[in-house]
Amino acid sequence: MQRDEQFPSPAVQARGLVKIWGTERTVDGVDLTVPAGSIYGVLGPNGAGKTTTIRMLATLLRPDGGTAEIYGHDVVSEAHVVRQLIGLTGQYASVDDRLTGRENLVIFGRLLGLGSSEAKKRADELLESFDLTEAAARSVKKFSGGMRRRLDLAASLIAQPPLIFLDEPTTGLDPRTRAQMWDTIRHLVETGSTVLLTTQYLDEADALADRVAVIDHGRVVAEGTVDALKASIGITSLNITLRQASDHRAAERIVYDTLGLAAVETRESQRVVAPLADAERATDVLVALRRAGIAIAELTVQKPTLDEVFLTITGQVPTAEQAPAVEEVGSR
Amino acid sequence: MSISRLERQALESRAISRRPSFGQTLHHTLMMAYRTLLRVRRTPEQWADVTFQPIVFTLMFTYIFGGAIAGNVQNYLPLIIPGLLVMTVVTTSIQTGVQLREDMDTGVFDRFKSLPIARIAPLAGALLADTVRYLIATVLTLAMGYLMGYRPEGGIAAVALAALLVIVSAWAVSWIFAFFGVVARTAASVQGLSMVILFPLTFLSNALVPAKTLPHILQIFVRFNPISHLVTAIRALANTGTVNGNLAVSLIGAAVIVLIFAPLTVRAYMRKA
Ligand SMILES: Nc1ncnc2c1ncn2[C@@H]1O[C@H](COP(=O)(O)OP(=O)(O)O)[C@@H](O)[C@H]1O
Numbered sequence: 001m002q003r004d005e006q007f008p009s010p011a012v013q014a015r016g017l018v019k020i021w022g023t024e025r026t027v028d029g030v031d032l033t034v035p036a037g038s039i040y041g042v043l044g045p046n047g048a049g050k051t052t053t054i055r056m057l058a059t060l061l062r063p064d065g066g067t068a069e070i071y072g073h074d075v076v077s078e079a080h081v082v083r084q085l086i087g088l089t090g091q092y093a094s095v096d097d098r099l100t101g102r103e104n105l106v107i108f109g110r111l112l113g114l115g116s117s118e119a120k121k122r123a124d125e126l127l128e129s130f131d132l133t134e135a136a137a138r139s140v141k142k143f144s145g146g147m148r149r150r151l152d153l154a155a156s157l158i159a160q161p162p163l164i165f166l167d168e169p170t171t172g173l174d175p176r177t178r179a180q181m182w183d184t185i186r187h188l189v190e191t192g193s194t195v196l197l198t199t200q201y202l203d204e205a206d207a208l209a210d211r212v213a214v215i216d217h218g219r220v221v222a223e224g225t226v227d228a229l230k231a232s233i234g235i236t237s238l239n240i241t242l243r244q245a246s247d248h249r250a251a252e253r254i255v256y257d258t259l260g261l262a263a264v265e266t267r268e269s270q271r272v273v274a275p276l277a278d279a280e281r282a283t284d285v286l287v288a289l290r291r292a293g294i295a296i297a298e299l300t301v302q303k304p305t306l307d308e309v310f311l312t313i314t315g316q317v318p319t320a321e322q323a324p325a326v327e328e329v330g331s332r
Numbered sequence: 333m334s335i336s337r338l339e340r341q342a343l344e345s346r347a348i349s350r351r352p353s354f355g356q357t358l359h360h361t362l363m364m365a366y367r368t369l370l371r372v373r374r375t376p377e378q379w380a381d382v383t384f385q386p387i388v389f390t391l392m393f394t395y396i397f398g399g400a401i402a403g404n405v406q407n408y409l410p411l412i413i414p415g416l417l418v419m420t421v422v423t424t425s426i427q428t429g430v431q432l433r434e435d436m437d438t439g440v441f442d443r444f445k446s447l448p449i450a451r452i453a454p455l456a457g458a459l460l461a462d463t464v465r466y467l468i469a470t471v472l473t474l475a476m477g478y479l480m481g482y483r484p485e486g487g488i489a490a491v492a493l494a495a496l497l498v499i500v501s502a503w504a505v506s507w508i509f510a511f512f513g514v515v516a517r518t519a520a521s522v523q524g525l526s527m528v529i530l531f532p533l534t535f536l537s538n539a540l541v542p543a544k545t546l547p548h549i550l551q552i553f554v555r556f557n558p559i560s561h562l563v564t565a566i567r568a569l570a571n572t573g574t575v576n577g578n579l580a581v582s583l584i585g586a587a588v589i590v591l592i593f594a595p596l597t598v599r600a601y602m603r604k605a
């Protein structure tokens with residue numbers, strides 16, 4: 001990607017964003033820099049504070065601390081300007097159930113300053129490109145989840161905003177609809193938009209995002225390119241089933257000592273799971289286990305789940321308690 | 333061409349404004365009102381109350397109180413029809429707050445908040461659309477009165493003016509319920525809270541009975557009750573075609589309500605997550 005030197009400022013620049021609900025610091029000092037013209041992923045488990053962060057960036061919520069700028073415009077003091085630069089597709093469809101798909105788009109178009117015929121034309125274009133022409137005259141109440149999501153995304157694109165927020169765009173969609181949504185998102189960036197999306201899925205961030213911020217408990221725990229992130233956590237995980245549950249502690253210790261990385265907490269007392277940066281190291285673990293006299297029932301090597309990624313990054317281990325620290329995982 | 337150049341062009345080609353102009357605010361409000369009316373067209377049962385209540389209230393109260401208060405129903409009509417008109421239409425405005433709450437719970441308000449439109453528009457639009465409800469309630473109440481034999485002597489123009497006064501007042505009062513609608517947690521609590529306030533205001537007024545029939549302590553309340561001033565103004569207009577000081581009091585009262593509650597409501601709306 002060629003950088004344009006004259007380009008004024010990044011699409012999103014957030015510094016120390018904070019949102020407090022009651023006593024809970026849902027967003028606890030989030031820094032984000034989203035370069036223009038890219039897909040940026042915010043990856044985190046349910047409840048991490050992704051939606052709250054997006055709502056602050058999209059001027060829906062006032063931050064309790066920190067600042068955020070969209071193309072250099074402050075989200076609080078210049079909210080009206082920011083709203084002219086963004087499109088938001090929230091986690092829950094924000095379209096009107098009782099109106100038809102077309103009526104929704106026409107009304108949003110009119111609110112955005114299009115004339116009556118212009119708004120209709122734009123609505124029809126969008127319905128066409130999101131494969132909703134047939135359903136256009138139907139009440140949104142009768143739409144499927146995937147159709148609703150597409151209509152919601154179409155509504156965010158009426159004014160062709162340079163920055164688009166997508167909050168968990170594929171959660172709850174079936175695999176086929178999900179793949180279509182991915183194509184749509186890639187297409188958006190090809191046509192010149194910047195996209196900030198949140199997701200709970202590692203594979204989604206992997207498939208779409210140029211850079212990711214991993215957030216947990218309202219904090220950015222890792223930031224960088226997807227490749228760098230994957231390299232740092234290992235692309236596979238070692239999955240050991242023990243003969244005896246009583247060996248669990250000892251096995252975890254050995255894994256930690258051998259790999260230098262913590263084992264992941266599992267619900268089954270006979271299983272030990274650990275991220276594996278290098279498949280060769282599996283042998284070292286096996287040798288160490290045999291030496292300690294720990295018997296193994298089964299052994300597999302798998303791709304890591306998001307839980308494992310988190311535990312690796314945050315370093316929260318049953319044996320060594322430590323606060324989550326921001327880890328720079330390198331950049332291109 | 334690089335991606336960011338495309339993007340910069342998109343940014344530069346936009347006429348970015350710092351805040352919505354008055355004309356835009358008006359346009360946004362009208363669009364939001366249009367949206368509310370479109371919704372109603374699809375769910376007409378939402379307006380059952382504005383058809384049912386005027387008919388039932390008018391029949392019921394006229395026949396229950398008519399004989400006792402004015403000797404017969406015919407004599408009671410000039411007293412009660414303006415009173416019922418005010419009661420019915422102002423009560424209808426509670427529904428504005430209830431529906432606003434329900435509407436805000438659906439998620440579409442999230443989109444409104446992210447659009448570059450005047451902050452007051454989604455609220456003002458909903459309130460403006462509801463004046464159509466008040467108009468229906470007004471026409472039905474007056475039509476019921478006419479069917480029962482009410483012949484207002486002020487003439488058609490004065491009655492139309494009276495109707496307009498009622499609608500404007502109900503719109504002003506609806507800002508109070510819109511405020512409850514925005515701050516309350518559920519639609520049911522909006523309904524409950526609004527009733528608690530409106531019930532004494534409408535019943536402890538001169539809407540249904542002449543104030544002088546009431547105990548002294550109640551008379552004081554009735555005299556200061558703004559609803560009484562509105563009822564008196566409407567009666568004077570419809571029955572004699574005259575304008576009295578109560579009309580000015582009613583209009584000032586309506587303006588004060590809007591000046592207090594419109595900014596409060598918009599502020600609460602913007603703070604709400
Ligand atoms: N309006 C609110 N009032 C109180 N708590 C909230 C509100 N919105 C979100 N929260 C809390 O913030 C936490 C994180 O929410 P959220 O940002 O939706 O996370 P995510 O999108 O990553 O799943 C949740 O535990 C939720 O209880």
Ligand SMILES: [Mg+2]
Pocket residue numbers: 050051052091167168
């Ligand atoms: Mg969320």
